[in-house]
Amino acid sequence: MEIDSRDTELHDQGVVRTTNATPPPYRRIDHIALAVADIEQAIALFQNVLGFDLKRRLHVRGATTGMLSAEFEANGVKFVVCQGTEPESQVSRLVENFGVGLAHVALEVEDVDETVGELRRKGLDFDTNVIRGPGLTQAFSSRCSNTGLSFEFISRHGEDGFVDANIQDLFQQLEQSGKF
Structure with missing residues (x-):
């Protein structure tokens, strides 16, 4: 990777910090x-x-596969756990290919469209359109082959949980694209 010296600063520990970049939009x-x-x-x-509170359980069905999920919260910390219902489901394929554990990290942003556009310009691929x-409003990045990470970029405007229609749209987009 080539580093433009006008935009970066090298520290003693070998860490490169961008000095003229716009701050990340993550809240x-x-x-x-x-x-x-x-x-x-x-x-x-x-x-x-x-000691987390169980907020909601869902059974999401796509055209041919499904998933079970449970949402938890304690002191503002939120986890969602997901299990595939068939071997072909996205969650089952994720577990088969990467093992159990992190499916994605959801980062809150002000404007999902703007964030997705900027990240696409920087080379990040996405598995979904903006939902x-x-x-x-939300969008999901492709899984990084180096870190194994996938990100959700999310903006909430009055909705504290998850919208059934959004989950269904997400599931259908992933099912159609064969992504996990």
């Missing part, structure tokens, strides 16, 4: 999504051991 981590092998065991861990629902 906070909205939630962390985990792919699990057994949702009931995950629910027991989050509720009984870690819009009442009070909630």
Whole structure:
């Protein structure tokens, strides 16, 4: 990677810091999504051991596959756990290819369209288009082959949880594209 010396500064530890860049648009981590092998065991861990409140459970169905999910919160910290319902589902394929664990990190932004546009210009690929629902806008990046990370960029306008229509749209887009 070539570094333009006008935009960067090299520190003693070998860390490069961009000095003229626009600050990232991220406000906070909205939630962390985990792919699990057994949702009931995950629910027991989050509720009984870690003390999180179970906010909602969902069963999402696409055209041919589905997933089960459970949303948890404690003191503003949010987790969503997901389990595929068939071996072909996106979550099942994610677990098969990457193992259980991190599905994505959701970063809250003011403007999802603007953030996606800027990140695309910088080379980030996306598995979905921008998904819009009442009070909630979101988009999902492709999984990085180096870090294994996928990001959701999310903007909430009155919606604290997740919108069923958004989840359905997400699931259908991933199902159509074969992404996980």
